[in-house]
Amino acid sequence: MSLRTLMLACLGAAALAVPGTASAQHKLIVAMPTTPPNIVHMPMHIANDLGLFKKGGLEIKVVELAGGVYTFRAVVAGSADVASASGPFSIVGRAKGATTKAILANMPKLEASMVVQASIKTMADLKGKRIGIQEPGGFADVLTRGVLRAAKIDPKEVNFVSIATEDVPALIANQVDTAMLHVEQEIIAQRKVPGLHAIARMWEIQPDNLYNVMAVTDKLIKDKPAALKAFVRGHIEATRLIYTDRAKVLPIIIKYTNLPKDVAEQSLDLMVQKCIWDANHGLSPKRVNGTASLMERVGNIPKGKTPKYEEIVDLSFANEVLKELGEWKGPVCPPEAS
Secondary structure: OOHHHHHHHHHHHHHHHOOOOOOOOEEEEEEEOOOOOOHHHOHHHHHHHOOOOHHHOEEEEEEEOOOHHHHHHHHHHOOOOEEEEEHHHHHHHHHOOOOEEEEEOOOOOOOOEEEEOOOOOOHHHHOOOEEEEOOOOOHHHHHHHHHHHHOOOOHHHOEEEEOOOOOHHHHHOOOOOEEEEOHHHHHHHHHHOOOOEEEEEHHHHOOOOOOEEEEEEHHHHHHOHHHHHHHHHHHHHHHHHHHHOHHHHHHHHHHHHOOOHHHHHHHHHHHHHOOOOOOOOOOOHHHHHHHHHHHHHOOOOOOOOOOOHHHHEOOHHHHHHHHHHOOOOOOOOOOOOO
């Protein structure tokens, strides 16, 4: 071998050894619940754009579906590997025989508000109103029923109206009286119809309920442990960047959400202030068991059939990652109580 050939071979080998430049050893298809994504779902895209998955030898293919119910069903059906899914629906699915577990919940809080028409002044005024939801058992349906419970209103006393995943237009057009909106959607809606206002912040009226999980099958846990560890690590690192490096994450948020810069900034600042994301694993027994018990109380799980915490959750990957990264302790948004 000539000296030049030898040098080129060595340079090529060195390039492959540099973190983040090697070809992916693992691949995962991840089903996300909205298109374009909401800000709350951005850790996935931040991790992908900044090479945090690639650093672990992982290549991600994102598919965007019409809600967290559909992402969970995609994983159960085998058309996706990981679902960014409704926490309550995932627990109900496990109770009904789905062989799935939650491996992470970096967005555990119910990041949504019930936004209503100007004529609705209190939660008691919801009686008889047109309640906008997407699909039964989905995000808006579950959260709306939580508001109705807080208001002591029977669901039979309101009119549920099915609307598209993008529910801002229906509220603005006065086709419904309420909609469950993410922070940035609320800001946009209020700019178009100033009388619209939030009547309930879900993270305040249901502080211990589980919003979103990353759900996978038991089979995938067994077959692709290295890929799932890289996935969890990338997510946790991306979540921590949201709290520590606004300048780095904000352009990515704007890129994927297509939001005006001022809306993205205002939304992000509020969500950081309210500690919407969890920079560890987010799957505390208090939150998971509380949500599971609620699903039984409201009849989504037959009495006595609520799965145990260890049947719902697999923290093996998150625990390994946290040993390497250390537990997040702040200075903003300290870890949740267990």
